[in-house]
Amino acid sequence: MNCELMADLEELGGEIRPASLKKCDEIIINQPGFTAVIALWGGHLESFIPAGQEDLLFQSANEGGEGRFMRRHFGVPVCWPWFAVNDKHDDYPTHGLARYFRWEFIEAGRFKDGDVKIVLRLASEDHPLIEEMWPQAFELRQVFRFSGDGFKVSFSAANLSDTPMQVSEALHTYFKVGDSQTSEVIGFENSNYIDKLDDTEQVQNGPVLTNKRVDRVYLSSPEVCEIHDTTFNRKITIEADGCANTVIWNPGEELAKQRVDMEDEDYRYFVCVEAANVLKNAYEIPAGGMHQLKLKVKSQKLA
Numbered sequence: 074m075n076c077e078l079m080a081d082l083e084e085l086g087g088e089i090r091p092a093s094l095k096k097c098d099e100i101i102i103n104q105p106g107f108t109a110v111i112a113l114w115g116g117h118l119e120s121f122i123p124a125g126q127e128d129l130l131f132q133s134a135n136e137g138g139e140g141r142f143m144r145r146h147f148g149v150p151v152c153w154p155w156f157a158v159n160d161k162h163d164d165y166p167t168h169g170l171a172r173y174f175r176w177e178f179i180e181a182g183r184f185k186d187g188d189v190k191i192v193l194r195l196a197s198e199d200h201p202l203i204e205e206m207w208p209q210a211f212e213l214r215q216v217f218r219f220s221g222d223g224f225k226v227s228f229s230a231a232n233l234s235d236t237p238m239q240v241s242e243a244l245h246t247y248f249k250v251g252d253s254q255t256s257e258v259i260g261f262e263n264s265n266y267i268d269k270l271d272d273t274e275q276v277q278n279g280p281v282l283t284n285k286r287v288d289r290v291y292l293s294s295p296e297v298c299e300i301h302d303t304t305f306n307r308k309i310t311i312e313a314d315g316c317a318n319t320v321i322w323n324p325g326e327e328l329a330k331q332r333v334d335m336e337d338e339d340y341r342y343f344v345c346v347e348a349a350n351v352l353k354n355a356y357e358i359p360a361g362g363m364h365q366l367k368l369k370v371k372s373q374k375l376a
């Protein structure tokens with residue numbers, strides 16, 4: 074790790090600690106207003122704890138099993154360059170490649186207003202296995218912005234190849250809740266969605282309840298939506314920019330118990346609300362072009 078970068082990180086009250094997850098390091102930033110942890114494995118923002126509150130992000134205690142493409146359920150996995158199953162290679166990992174490789178830590182500093190800035194990069198040319206599975210060259214960046222008010226993720230994808238790139242994607246955020254059985258997601262009233270459980274198109278009535286298995290692609294993405302969590306007495310506000318869809322997912326009790334990469338009770342403690350471009354909204358990045366997806370998250374007391 075470069076000395077200048079380490080000095081910049083230390084000035085932010087930050088440190089790098091070796092982590093067990095694929096023996097990849099984690100960046101930890103400890104500030105009076107918050108603590109944030111980023112796993113270089115997958116470039117996951119893993120934890121964001123505003124002072125005096127519960128974490129905004131969920132981490133499963135289950136490390137997800139053996140294997141190159143094991144999944145672990147935590148933080149903000151980046152699903153890119155495809156969402157769900159790869160339509161040409163069903164043996165490729167679900168939800169793309171970005172979450173399964175080590176990202177490079179390239180910058181630590183502050184924005185003009187004092188917010189903490191951390192930048193990570195994933196370049197296909199650094200990973201022969203990526204080049205094998207996805208021959209078009211790309212570079213991804215995530216700029217994280219942290220303050221006592223919340224966090225922001227600015228994700229960008231550059232197509233470095235000389236042909237257009239077809240992409241679907243999601244910032245697949247695992248929000249931590251006190252109990253999914255009593256939490257609600259607000260902001261989708263009257264929105265159309267594809268119910269992935271029976272492949273039908275439906276219209277949302279009232280808040281989205283997460284007290285049973287839910288797997289939906291909303292066909293439009295509100296500028297703002299909220300998770301209302303009566304157990305933690307908090308409201309998580311989610312703003313997304315650059316996405317046409319929102320995916321809402323919770324596996325429910327039965328599926329969670331069947332999955333070996335999840336603890337039996339995990340489904341109680343998260344709700345995934347994902348800023349996404351999927352299905353008909355998969356998009357093309359022109360040769361030499363770039364695409365951006367932004368996420369802004371903050372929390373407040375519910376009552």
Ligand SMILES: O=P(O)(O)OC[C@H]1O[C@@H](O)[C@H](O)[C@@H](O)[C@@H]1O
Nearest residue numbers: 144146167168245269288320322
């Ligand atoms: O890859 P993970 O983190 O286990 O998430 C899986 C889930 O991710 C959701 O985005 C999908 O809509 C679900 O169908 C899928 O089961």
